[in-house]
Amino acid sequence: xxSRRHERPLAIAAATAGAIALTLGAGTAAxxxxxxxxxxxxxxxxxxxxxxxxxxxxxxGLAPPITSxxxxxxxxxxxxxxxxxxxxxxxxxxxxxxDKHYDLRMPDFARLDDATLAATLNFVVxxxxxxxxxxxxxxAAEIGAERGKSVDGAAVREHRKGLVP
Ligand code: HEC
Numbered sequence: 001x002x003s004r005r006h007e008r009p010l011a012i013a014a015a016t017a018g019a020i021a022l023t024l025g026a027g028t029a030a031x032x033x034x035x036x037x038x039x040x041x042x043x044x045x046x047x048x049x050x051x052x053x054x055x056x057x058x059x060x061g062l063a064p065p066i067t068s069x070x071x072x073x074x075x076x077x078x079x080x081x082x083x084x085x086x087x088x089x090x091x092x093x094x095x096x097x098x099d100k101h102y103d104l105r106m107p108d109f110a111r112l113d114d115a116t117l118a119a120t121l122n123f124v125v126x127x128x129x130x131x132x133x134x135x136x137x138x139x140a141a142e143i144g145a146e147r148g149k150s151v152d153g154a155a156v157r158e159h160r161k162g163l164v165p
Pocket of ligand 1: 044047049050051063066069086091092097103109120157160
């Protein structure tokens, strides 16, 4: 019966573990659902969530929400290029998302391979952004096609101007 004494600390430990599991979890609005792009989910949680939040809702002063625009970009050829360019070269300067200005800097992720970047974007577009089934998942070749260009985050912002939904 001495074990009663341990119930509270154990409950606290369990609650803490639960909180950590939630923080590290799939990050979708409904964490119980398995992500459609599990590899992309893993990459997103380790490379992107610290700025954009585990569910892509954004963090004030750090990064904007990416739950609606990327899914819309993925429906057009230039929008898909924009997604690849943003990850390969970063993005900086004033941008507007849902009538709000963000003037921050996103680093590039060119160190990640094409398949990982495509999967990460697919997690953003489909799992977080709920793009419709008519939108095709991004392929590694679409990322590869944009590599090795003389582009920087300012140029990526210029390209974005023609797209904003
Ligand atoms: C260090 C913080 C940081 C990290 C890490 C980061 N981002 Fe960003 N991201 C930003 C910022 C800041 C912006 C907006 C830049 C600006 O204001 O011009 C942005 C913008 C974006 C955009 C453009 C949204 C639009 O409407 O055009 C996408 C897409 C994006 N991030 C996806 C990702 C993905 C995917 C990852 C992980 C591979 C990632 N980000 C990692 C900070 C970050």
